[in-house]
Amino acid sequence: MRKIISQTEIEVNEEGYLTNFSQWTEEICECIADEQGICMTERHWEVIKYIQEKHNNDEPLSIRGIKKSGVIDIKEFYSLFPGGPLKKATMIAGIPKPKSCI
Amino acid sequence: MKNLVILGAGTSGTMMANHLVSKLPKKEWQITIVDQYKTHYYQPGFLFLPFDIYTTKQVKKNGKKFIPKAVDYIQEKIELILPEDNTIILESGKNVPYDILIIATGTKIAPDEIEGMDGPEWYKSIFDFYTYEGAKALRDKLREWKGGKLVVHISEMPIKCPVAPLEFAFLADSYFKHKGMRDKVDITFVTPLGGAFTKPKATKALHYLLEEKGIKEVTDFAIERVDYENKKIIDYADTEVEYDLLVTVPTNMGDALIERSGMGDDLNYVPTNKATLQSLDHQNIFAIGDATNLPASKAGSVAHFEAEILTDNILRFIKGEELKEEFDGHANCFIETGNGKALLIDFNYTHEPVEGTFPFPGVGPLNLLKESRTNHMGKMAFRWVYWNMLIKGIHIPFVSATMSTKGKHLEEVE
Ligand SMILES: Cc1cc2nc3c(=O)[nH]c(=O)nc-3n(C[C@H](O)[C@H](O)[C@H](O)COP(=O)(O)OP(=O)(O)OC[C@H]3O[C@@H](n4cnc5c(N)ncnc54)[C@H](O)[C@@H]3O)c2cc1C
Numbered sequence: 001m002r003k004i005i006s007q008t009e010i011e012v013n014e015e016g017y018l019t020n021f022s023q024w025t026e027e028i029c030e031c032i033a034d035e036q037g038i039c040m041t042e043r044h045w046e047v048i049k050y051i052q053e054k055h056n057n058d059e060p061l062s063i064r065g066i067k068k069s070g071v072i073d074i075k076e077f078y079s080l081f082p083g084g085p086l087k088k089a090t091m092i093a094g095i096p097k098p099k100s101c102i
Numbered sequence: 103m104k105n106l107v108i109l110g111a112g113t114s115g116t117m118m119a120n121h122l123v124s125k126l127p128k129k130e131w132q133i134t135i136v137d138q139y140k141t142h143y144y145q146p147g148f149l150f151l152p153f154d155i156y157t158t159k160q161v162k163k164n165g166k167k168f169i170p171k172a173v174d175y176i177q178e179k180i181e182l183i184l185p186e187d188n189t190i191i192l193e194s195g196k197n198v199p200y201d202i203l204i205i206a207t208g209t210k211i212a213p214d215e216i217e218g219m220d221g222p223e224w225y226k227s228i229f230d231f232y233t234y235e236g237a238k239a240l241r242d243k244l245r246e247w248k249g250g251k252l253v254v255h256i257s258e259m260p261i262k263c264p265v266a267p268l269e270f271a272f273l274a275d276s277y278f279k280h281k282g283m284r285d286k287v288d289i290t291f292v293t294p295l296g297g298a299f300t301k302p303k304a305t306k307a308l309h310y311l312l313e314e315k316g317i318k319e320v321t322d323f324a325i326e327r328v329d330y331e332n333k334k335i336i337d338y339a340d341t342e343v344e345y346d347l348l349v350t351v352p353t354n355m356g357d358a359l360i361e362r363s364g365m366g367d368d369l370n371y372v373p374t375n376k377a378t379l380q381s382l383d384h385q386n387i388f389a390i391g392d393a394t395n396l397p398a399s400k401a402g403s404v405a406h407f408e409a410e411i412l413t414d415n416i417l418r419f420i421k422g423e424e425l426k427e428e429f430d431g432h433a434n435c436f437i438e439t440g441n442g443k444a445l446l447i448d449f450n451y452t453h454e455p456v457e458g459t460f461p462f463p464g465v466g467p468l469n470l471l472k473e474s475r476t477n478h479m480g481k482m483a484f485r486w487v488y489w490n491m492l493i494k495g496i497h498i499p500f501v502s503a504t505m506s507t508k509g510k511h512l513e514e515v516e
Contacts, residue, residue: 063294063324063338064258064368074326078338084296084322085338099397 006031017091024094033092036081040092044080047072048093055095061086062098104131106416107190107200109180109359111137113145113493114391114405115206116168120495121413123170126420133172134198136190138179140165143234144488146402149266149438151237152244153277160485162234168493180207183363185384202386202416205372207359209262209392209400211236213352216257218328220352227333228348231270232262240349244277249286250346255335256293257325260369261354262392262400265447267291268298269438270349275315276440290318292335292343297321301454304447307471311439354400356393371395376451377427379412386419388412398431398451406492407432407503432505434460436481444477446470450505456512461500463509470510 003012006027011019016032018024029048033040040048050071054061063086066077081088086098106122108115119135126133147161169175179193189199211232213220219228229243230236254271261267271291278284291298291312298312298319299305312319323337334344356370365372365383373382374394381387390412391405398404408429415425431451438444446468447455457471467476491498 062259062368068368074324074338082339087296087322 015091015097017097018094021094029092029094032094036088036092038081038088038092041080043072043076044092047077047080047089051089052093052095055090055093060098061090104201105199106131106133106202106204107198108133108135108204108206109183109190110206110208110391110393111135111142111165111169111175112206112208112391113402113488114208114393114409115204116142116165116493117406117409117495118204118206118390118412119169119173120493121409122416123172125413125417128172132174134174134176134200135169136176136178136180136192136198137165138177140177142168142493144485145232146263146488147485148231148234148237149269149273151234152231152240152270153273154241154245155273156485158234158238163489180359181362183359183365185363185365185387188386200386202419203384203388204412204416205360205365205381205387205389205393206391207357207393209354209356209371211352212355213350215353215355216325216328218330219257219350221328221330223328223330227346228328228330228350230350230352232266232351232354243347247347249278249283251288251290251344252347252349253290253292253335253343253345255291255323255325255343255348255350256295257350258294258353260400261351263435264399265435265437267293267349267351271317272311272315272440273438274349275317279441288318289316290320290343290345292320292323294324295321301449304455304471307457308445311473315440360393367395369395375427376431377429378415378425379408379429380415380419380425388416396429396431398429399433399435401433401435402488402492403434404432406498407434409495410497410503428504430504432503434501436477436484438478438481439473442478443473443475444481445473446477446480448505448510453505453507453512456510458510460509461506463506 001012003010010023013019030040067074077085090097108118141162142165144161147156150156181193182191189197211230225239229240231240254267256267278287297305299308326336326338328335334342336342356366360366360370372389372393374389376396379388381389390408392400411428418425434448436444436446449455455471460468460470
């Protein structure tokens with residue numbers, strides 16, 4: 001699917017996740033966050049950078065991983081990205097939603 | 103003489119011992135298997151024990167019976183693996199050297215990972231059914247329970263046999279119906295995932311089951327702690343779910359041995375090549391079953407498919423040949439839905455469960471992703487198959503190690 005965001009056309013899947021990370025920019029990131037009702041702060045950026053790095057190293061993302069990250073504790077993670085923090089943070093970071101095995 | 107050592111004599115280790123004993127030349131190879139317990143448990147039976155469907159006798163047997171005579175069986179706890187020295191150390195301090203090592207130490211529950219879980223209410227109002235002790239304690243509790251709020255809960259993924267908690271909720275529904283007290287019991291299923299069924303096709307086909315059985319669903323629940331005094335579970339978003347009886351699947355972790363040996367990931371699983379089953383860090387170490395970090399289901403059926411491929415790869419490794427990259431994550435699970443019916447799902451790394459027939463395309467007799475009595479018979483027969491074929495390493499007719507797409511209603515996968 002295509003979507004126009006911050007005057008740019010991007011490719012997203014049915015759920016709104018970017019399918020091509022090279023299209024990700026900080027402006028697009030802020031717009032997606034805004035759609036999720038989140039206003040990006042320094043702390044948000046730190047977390048986004050951290051999960052992008054994990055993703056680039058092919059390391060799976062999980063709540064447990066966040067707990068051990070040293071970047072943020074889970075309470076704060078939830079308060080920064082209320083609702084489903086992993087789902088929202090990955091969408092904003094422009095990477096796929098974490099997979100869960102059946 | 104060379105040594106092949108298998109750590110763990112559960113489902114996977116026992117299967118590997120049986121496979122390899124007939125394949126490795128006896129004059130050149132000594133096979134040794136180590137396990138801490140005398141008893142071999144039929145873990146799938148732990149689902150049925152709480153409801154008095156199986157007796158304790160049906161789920162445990164003396165492990166030694168299933169280990170071939172030519173295999174050296176050491177019954178002791180393993181203290182450490184020293185991969186640089188090709189040696190393991192047992193609890194008694196004894197060293198066992200190896201040329202090839204197979205890690206099959208499985209996964210187990212770690213209730214102490216969640217605050218308040220294994221505190222004073224453990225086995226009083228909070229239970230697991232993933233251990234023999236837990237399933238038996240829960241059986242005794244259910245026999246006398248007068249009703250109230252039953253919460254069936256998954257702490258964190260991955261867990262072994264990921265559908266077992268849902269099956270537990272279904273079986274609880276029919277158990278209380280038969281006891282004539284379903285109206286006194288409120289069943290809620292609480293999961294950290296986005297839904298009770300996590301794959302989209304399965305959700306579409308199966309969500310009616312929850313509605314039909316009046317089971318409530320709380321999703322995306324990442325547990326922070328159990329408030330055992332006020333009988334509620336609380337998640338990081340401060341959502342609270344009250345219970346009278348909490349049946350939880352605690353965090354599952356690989357054995358602490360893996361952590362002590364510095365060979366595991368965050369959850370003590372061994373990083374393993376997902377197609378060859380060779381460990382990523384050491385060429386002469388292989389891993390199988392629940393002990394690996396593979397993105398496949400942690401299930402006996404998966405271990406069974408892995409065992410056939412791992413046996414081949416061990417033989418290739420010994421001959422210095424290239425390993426086969428064959429394992430595709432094939433899983434095949436019956437899902438008990440209560441009232442004498444069950445479903446069957448068959449899937450792998452890339453294909454989600456779909457409708458169709460199994461194992462004979464177009465014929466069955468088992469129906470994929472549809473409730474039926476035949477499937478329930480299949481699930482019950484699985485216990486016989488387990489004790490008499492599976493762990494003895496006998497090939498199960500018509501079911502191949504890699505997934506077949508025949509007879510299935512597949513759609514394009516992305
Ligand atoms: C409730 C429940 C229902 C299930 N239902 C199904 C089902 O319907 N179908 C299905 O296919 N699968 C099912 N499973 C999953 C299945 O039982 C497991 O996936 C399977 O047993 C894994 O085999 P394994 O050999 O890898 O581990 P295990 O069988 O757990 O064996 C590990 C062995 O290693 C030993 N060990 C570990 N650490 C040490 C140490 N330090 N020293 C000495 N020994 C050690 C342990 O004592 C144990 O014997 C179910 C599991 C549960 C709990």
